[in-house]
Amino acid sequence: MKILIAEDDAISRQIIHKILARFGRCDAVVDGAEAVEAFQLALEDGDPYDLICLDIMMPGVDGQAALKEIRELERRMDIRGERGVKVIMLTALDDPHSVVEAYYRGGATAYLVKPIEADKLLVELQRLGLITAEQRQAVRGQ
Numbered sequence: 001m002k003i004l005i006a007e008d009d010a011i012s013r014q015i016i017h018k019i020l021a022r023f024g025r026c027d028a029v030v031d032g033a034e035a036v037e038a039f040q041l042a043l044e045d046g047d048p049y050d051l052i053c054l055d056i057m058m059p060g061v062d063g064q065a066a067l068k069e070i071r072e073l074e075r076r077m078d079i080r081g082e083r084g085v086k087v088i089m090l091t092a093l094d095d096p097h098s099v100v101e102a103y104y105r106g107g108a109t110a111y112l113v114k115p116i117e118a119d120k121l122l123v124e125l126q127r128l129g130l131i132t133a134e135q136r137q138a139v140r141g142q
């Protein structure tokens with residue numbers, strides 16, 4: 001699995017990286033503009049990401065705006081529906097407006113409210129079909 005982590009907070013970035021690194025290659029960027037760029041480069045290389053963990057609150061291009069650009073790039077390349085990258089939005093705010101925006105307008109696949117914990121993240125990965133129940137249990141047993 002190929003994973004992109006877009007998170008401006010260094011500690012959150014490290015925590016997510018540590019949880020996900022065992023499941024594949026993890027690249028990390030610090031804002032939405034870099035996330036869109038990394039996503040586009042991977043698409044153009046024919047080696048797209050399977051999962052993006054996208055923080056909503058980031059300087060410059062935030063997570064919502066980055067997600068819209070990412071879905072627009074996919075549309076232009078005729079990548080639709082299930083074939084699109086799975087995107088988990090990360091938010092520090094338990095903010096219904098952000099969540100609704102992310103789901104229905106931006107095309108998020110899921111969202112998680114911070115603090116990010118291994119269990120919560122792995123439940124989502126399993127729900128999205130990115131890891132198996134056995135993989136999730138193996139991590140919990142460590």
Ligand SMILES: [Mg+2]
Nearest residue numbers: 008055057058
């Ligand atoms: Mg942030």
